[in-house]
Amino acid sequence: MNTLAGIPVSVELASGNVELLLHEIGHALERLLEFGQASIMDLRGVPLAPGEEGRILEFLGTGEVRAELECGGLSTVNESRFAGVWIVTHHDPSGEIIGRLIEISFVPDIIRSQVAEMRESRERIAREVALMSGPAVSRPTTARSTDGEDTAKVLEKR
């Protein structure tokens, strides 16, 4: 009982925005399915009464995918119990939450491999494999698709 959360009293306040936001999530999911258009909602950009963010997260629940990223502090990506509705929470290096987003997409942007870094990886793999194989062996550093186009460019177009 030495924390606020331990005190068995709750104050019920309502902004009226919880239901609106959940409706909007439903519409966003429809847009994703119909047109392939992803949406992101910033929970900090929606006026909410104390406890309402918790209500939203409780409603969304947890699904089967959970990912953690360590980039300038922990970030967690959880698929909710609704497929395609993701909860992305960013923390700073000291653990404070600096952003909480609801992303309606097939895969959240921050999870995808980044094309610029994939290009660097391609070069690095080529260099490291060349080192393993010895200096006399030269290998192509760029994979090409059947029409001769740089594969990374094809990926980027997608």
Place this chain on the structure above:
Amino acid sequence: MRDVLVGDYLRSRGLTRRGLLKFCAAAASWMALPPTLAQEIAAALEKARRPSVIWLPFQECTGCTESITRADSSTLESLIFEAISLDYQHTLQAAAGEAAEEARRRAMQDNWGKYLVVVDGSIPLGNPGYSTIAGVSNADMLREVAEGAGMPLAPGRDEAIDERCGRIFAEMNRHPAVLPGAGDLLARLDAAGIPWAIATSSRREQVAASVDALRLTRAPLIVDGTHVAHAKPAPDLLLLTASHLNADPASCWYVGDATWDMLACIAAGMPAIGVTTGAVDAAALLAAGATRVVASLAEIAV
């Protein structure tokens, strides 16, 4: 170093693109921008060259500078901070004396129309001599530096900033105190049949808590900043309010406590009563154009 792209610099310091995306998502949230813009912010930031920044610390406590320069860990913010070219900050450059001022002038000349200006602290307007840097008043230095600064706001950005400021103010303004004599003055005006209105550059919803605190017996006429193109010190708000009251501006009395109120009155041709309950004193209100100055609203006879 200035020619290095910010993205290349951040990558050279070990920041991954995911880390940049995360920072941009948080930055979009702080700036009340749509979260979908995070990708675009990241792309723009990566391709940007280190911008020249002139930081003008005026009447401030130096705590902000201390907290940034004495950070004991390398945060993402500090990497971004290193990715700008801080060409002038006189608190940090105090020992350099006139050389610091020369650096400011050179940075302005080299980056005219493109540099960023950060202003920290208040600026004395009543007596500019209260705060000077190298013999130049804060107000004059800001005017000089701001002239060559360049970063146009995207369409609608000013509205988003204003809306967010208002929301934060409304959250903090939960229990506003009523100015002594305010409710009584309005009651006396009503009793005398004299029409009155509230003219505020803020949004109606931002002043709702303050108006509620007056416990008025009727809903007041409120003309707010969203009704006009230009807020105070432009006369628009006062002229529109007078027209709502079916009154000639010259026959109205405006009551306010800020220099901008007085300047707006001069522009609108409306007599002004300055009240010294705000941030400025009687001399500043009179200098700005107040017709009369009182210390309390109770002094205003109806």
